[in-house]
Amino acid sequence: MQRLGCGAIDRSHIGSHVEFNGWVNRRRDHGGLVFIDLRDRDGLTQVVFGPEDSPAFEEAHSLRNEDVIRVRGAVRARPAGTENPRLKTGEVEVQALELQVLSRSEVPPFPVNLDEDVDEGLRLKYRYLDLRRPRLVRNLTVRHKYLKAVRDFFDANDFLEIETPVLIKPTPEGARDYLVPARLTRGSFYALPQSPQILKQLCMVAGLGRYVQIARCFRDEDLRSDRQPEFTQIDVEMSFVEQEDVMRIMERMMIETFERTLGVTLEKPFPRLSFGEAMRRFGSDKPDLRFGLELVDAGAIFAGTEFAVFKSTLESGGAVIALRWPGGAASSRREFDAIVERAKEHGAKGLVWIALGADGVKSPIAKFLDGRTLMALREACGAQSGDAILIVADKTPTAQGVAGKLRLDVAERAHLRDPKSFAFCWVSDFPLFELDEETGHWTFTHHPFTSPAPGHADLMESDPGSARALHYDMVLNGVELGSGSIRITTPELQQRVFHALGMSNEEIQERFGFLLEAFRYGVPPMGGMALGVDRIIQIMVGESSIRDVIAFPKNQQGRDLMLEAPSPVTKANLEELGLRLAGEQR
RNA sequence: GGCGCUGUAGCUCAGUUGGUUAGAGCGCCGCCCUGUCACGGCGGAGGUCGUGGGUUCGAGCCCCAUCAGCGUCGCCA
Numbered sequence: 001m002q003r004l005g006c007g008a009i010d011r012s013h014i015g016s017h018v019e020f021n022g023w024v025n026r027r028r029d030h031g032g033l034v035f036i037d038l039r040d041r042d043g044l045t046q047v048v049f050g051p052e053d054s055p056a057f058e059e060a061h062s063l064r065n066e067d068v069i070r071v072r073g074a075v076r077a078r079p080a081g082t083e084n085p086r087l088k089t090g091e092v093e094v095q096a097l098e099l100q101v102l103s104r105s106e107v108p109p110f111p112v113n114l115d116e117d118v119d120e121g122l123r124l125k126y127r128y129l130d131l132r133r134p135r136l137v138r139n140l141t142v143r144h145k146y147l148k149a150v151r152d153f154f155d156a157n158d159f160l161e162i163e164t165p166v167l168i169k170p171t172p173e174g175a176r177d178y179l180v181p182a183r184l185t186r187g188s189f190y191a192l193p194q195s196p197q198i199l200k201q202l203c204m205v206a207g208l209g210r211y212v213q214i215a216r217c218f219r220d221e222d223l224r225s226d227r228q229p230e231f232t233q234i235d236v237e238m239s240f241v242e243q244e245d246v247m248r249i250m251e252r253m254m255i256e257t258f259e260r261t262l263g264v265t266l267e268k269p270f271p272r273l274s275f276g277e278a279m280r281r282f283g284s285d286k287p288d289l290r291f292g293l294e295l296v297d298a299g300a301i302f303a304g305t306e307f308a309v310f311k312s313t314l315e316s317g318g319a320v321i322a323l324r325w326p327g328g329a330a331s332s333r334r335e336f337d338a339i340v341e342r343a344k345e346h347g348a349k350g351l352v353w354i355a356l357g358a359d360g361v362k363s364p365i366a367k368f369l370d371g372r373t374l375m376a377l378r379e380a381c382g383a384q385s386g387d388a389i390l391i392v393a394d395k396t397p398t399a400q401g402v403a404g405k406l407r408l409d410v411a412e413r414a415h416l417r418d419p420k421s422f423a424f425c426w427v428s429d430f431p432l433f434e435l436d437e438e439t440g441h442w443t444f445t446h447h448p449f450t451s452p453a454p455g456h457a458d459l460m461e462s463d464p465g466s467a468r469a470l471h472y473d474m475v476l477n478g479v480e481l482g483s484g485s486i487r488i489t490t491p492e493l494q495q496r497v498f499h500a501l502g503m504s505n506e507e508i509q510e511r512f513g514f515l516l517e518a519f520r521y522g523v524p525p526m527g528g529m530a531l532g533v534d535r536i537i538q539i540m541v542g543e544s545s546i547r548d549v550i551a552f553p554k555n556q557q558g559r560d561l562m563l564e565a566p567s568p569v570t571k572a573n574l575e576e577l578g579l580r581l582a583g584e585q586r
Numbered sequence: 587g588g589c590g591c592u593g594u595a596g597c598u599c600a601g602u603u604g605g606u607u608a609g610a611g612c613g614c615c616g617c618c619c620u621g622u623c624a625c626g627g628c629g630g631a632g633g634u635c636g637u638g639g640g641u642u643c644g645a646g647c648c649c650c651a652u653c654a655g656c657g658u659c660g661c662c663a
Contacts (some may be wrong), residue, residue, distance in 0.1 A: 032620040111596050121655045174663025221662040447663045
């Protein structure tokens with residue numbers, strides 16, 4: 001007897017005897033006839049129990065949602081007129097001859113057989129029930145297929161999948177580490193990797209050539225809808241390559257894996273922007289290219305303006321940046337107030353709006369807008385009657401950043417962010433360092449192993465802010481999927497970068513001595529990249545939260561509501577590790 | 587750590603200016619029903635209104651505190 005999945009039967013099975021195992025999705029009990037929709041991962045199959053099938057028929061009355069049953073019976077065509085076109089298996093049904101109840105279910109805490117929004121805390125507590133629902137099954141299936149395609153791609157391109165350890169060494173830079181006390185070395189701690197960065201570089205020193213890993217990474221920072229404390233990266237490193245080589249193979253990988261997973265054909269090559277261009281045109285280092293609405297430098301247009309804010313901004317070398325809001329002119333005063341408020345949340349001091357209504361132009365600064373200025377603005381923004389124009393004035397980076405965020409706001413309002421389209425791009429030529437506002441110290445944009453661009457090494461000391469890096473990001477729909485870089489491979493240069501970051505020789509030796517030592521034994525030029533799997537899948541399936549593409553995610557407090565982790569440990573546990581909780585008596 | 591939204595039946599929600607006995611749909615329980623597929627019909631059970639305090643003759647509703655979930659800023663090499 002054939003054992004089949006509930007989504008698997010069709011007309012070709014008519015007449016055959018089959019066995020099904022699954023969960024009762026729904027019972028429709030007509031007294032003299034009982035219908036059961038049987039569910040498993042694949043889908044639904046209708047099972048029919050009639051009085052002639054007794055004793056199965058008798059027991060069928062007692063079935064309840066989520067009971068686990070085994071049914072043996074015959075596949076037959078449904079009577080003409082009773083087919084269900086909404087069901088994949090809707091042309092056929094199973095006439096039950098034998099019924100075995102394998103497990104009874106209590107009434108579940110939320111409906112499993114409806115695609116209804118349920119409180120997420122409840123879903124997470126009973127994740128095993130949530131995972132029975134088709135939406136999450138689909139997400140996990142896409143994830144599986146995608147990772148399979150990724151592995152196949154790298155296998156076909158001569159990469160070795162290598163597992164690196166999860167218990168490694170703390171790295172005080174960057175994100176907060178998860179620490180694990182070392183029982184055998186009291187007072188010392190392992191850290192969980194924020195990424196296998198150094199290990200994969202050492203794989204290159206080892207001569208392994210092309211490394212890939214579907215790597216779990218850990219960062220002890222606050223959670224967001226797109227951030228979990230543990231997450232998965234496609235981690236890649238290659239020897240004897242330049243930036244172009246890495247970008248090409250990663251781009252090819254995305255094109256092939258999207259094709260294989262979703263059957264979509266991505267446009268190639270991916271557009272490329274420099275960091276500076278991305279900031280100028282889109283006000284973001286991860287531009288959403290699903291729509292236009294490029295930023296407009298309106299400095300020249302307002303060169304002679306009497307409007308004090310614009311005037312003083314321009315005189316002090318700042319920027320006046322304009323942005324088209326499609327259809328924005330129809331907005332109410334309240335909606336304009338809201339967008340001004342958004343601009344302030346984004347860090348602007350204020351926002352000027354101009355409504356290009358059919359019945360005339362409205363704006364808080366209308367009296368400063370002569371016909372020529374308006375015409376020039378309209379032209380530069382590509383705005384039409386019915387649109388609005390938003391203008392931000394500030395120091396250039398601030399104005400760009402604010403305008404970039406407003407660009408996303410207005411795109412959202414105008415429904416231009418189509419979740420079904422995939423707009424990739426590359427952003428490169430990042431600054432090597434950025435200034436930490438709090439400490440006033442230079443810190444790395446990517447990570448401290450990133451090579452300066454050719455000819456930029458000396459800028460590290462003379463003008464750190466203007467040094468560029470061999471660093472590239474892959475961006476999809478305004479989301480940074482991941483970063484890569486060409487690595488530093490000379491101990492001297494690496495040392496200079498550490499110095500530029502304010503590290504002493506002792507610190508360098510203590511933290512990264514092993515790496516510098518490794519570089520003394522013959523190190524190939526190398527570069528690589530890491531891409532966030534969870535975000536890729538999230539965009540592929542159009543979910544608004546990364547949690548919906550992870551089987552067992554943590555909530556905003558970093559807790560697993562199902563396992564109730566983290567949890568306290570016993571005094572004996574602590575003692576064995578040589579730990580005592582602060583504030584606790586001896 | 588800051589800010590915002592939410593918390594009423596198992597689930598999703600409604601609940602008027604503070605006023606008698608807190609409602610609906612689904613689910614659940616019982617009975618009936620041979621072609622349903624959100625089956626249908628009849629009947630029924632089910633509520634510390636997140637928690638604590640306060641104001642008031644009277645609080646689901648107002649005030650304060652607190653807990654939880656989500657979003658967001660900080661944070662995220």
